[in-house]
Amino acid sequence: MGDKHTPGLPSRRTEKRLVKMASEALRGDCPNPERIGCPSPTAIEAVVRRRLASPDFDNVVDHIATCAPCFEEYNRLRQRYRLRNASAVVLGCAALLVLAFLWKYGPAKQPHPQEFVAKDAFAPALAATLDYRNWTVERSEQSRSRPVETPHLTRARLNLTIKLPIGTEDAVYTVQFRSSNNETVVEAVGSATWDGTAEALKISPDLRNVPAGTYTLAIRSANSSLRLYSVVLE
Numbered sequence: 001m002g003d004k005h006t007p008g009l010p011s012r013r014t015e016k017r018l019v020k021m022a023s024e025a026l027r028g029d030c031p032n033p034e035r036i037g038c039p040s041p042t043a044i045e046a047v048v049r050r051r052l053a054s055p056d057f058d059n060v061v062d063h064i065a066t067c068a069p070c071f072e073e074y075n076r077l078r079q080r081y082r083l084r085n086a087s088a089v090v091l092g093c094a095a096l097l098v099l100a101f102l103w104k105y106g107p108a109k110q111p112h113p114q115e116f117v118a119k120d121a122f123a124p125a126l127a128a129t130l131d132y133r134n135w136t137v138e139r140s141e142q143s144r145s146r147p148v149e150t151p152h153l154t155r156a157r158l159n160l161t162i163k164l165p166i167g168t169e170d171a172v173y174t175v176q177f178r179s180s181n182n183e184t185v186v187e188a189v190g191s192a193t194w195d196g197t198a199e200a201l202k203i204s205p206d207l208r209n210v211p212a213g214t215y216t217l218a219i220r221s222a223n224s225s226l227r228l229y230s231v232v233l234e
Helices: 012-029 041-048 057-064 068-105 113-121
Strands: 126-131 158-164 171-178 184-194 199-203 213-221 227-233
Touching (some): 158 213, 171 199, 184 213
Antiparallel strands (some): 184 199, 213 227
8 A cells, every 4th residue: 555644744654653763752751740731632632633724733743742641642542543443444344245245145136026927917928729619509507518628728818719619699708717616717808700710709818827727618798698618727
């Protein structure tokens, strides 16, 4: 480190050497046990802290240089002051290290659960199709499909096309995914139109939070009976 110092005052390195020499000389030549003309502790502290604007700064410095008790008090205050500054630096460095550690490894770098929710909310929906064209078209609360393989769906946000049996009318339909105890877990609304090959009902259900299993798809419009189909969510 360089030997930087406040203009008008000796450098720290030079000051340390002078203090040692002066201390040895003053103990023998300037005892002043009666403390005649000694400045106040506040004035000596002003010299320790190098407050050049303090009243009688130069006179206090001259007195300290010729008074053993004041010189010893100056040394005590100087050591205490430098120790306090060193402690503050150490504590400051420790605080910076702790903050750096927390920034790199702490909660600030851990993804917040809401961030995942926000990202999932903007995730693109998957295209999927359910084909019920070969199922029966019975229209009653007790309607059942004929034995065919139950289609499967991925539990995700879907752009879902449901192909309904021939004879289904164009309309707006409410679609409910019902659990085994007949509880509606997801509901969506969409329009059914003829696409040239089938009556296609398009909805956009969010099945991400639905447990895997077999469900009943309940479909109804304002002018039609309830239609029931099976679907497996996986």
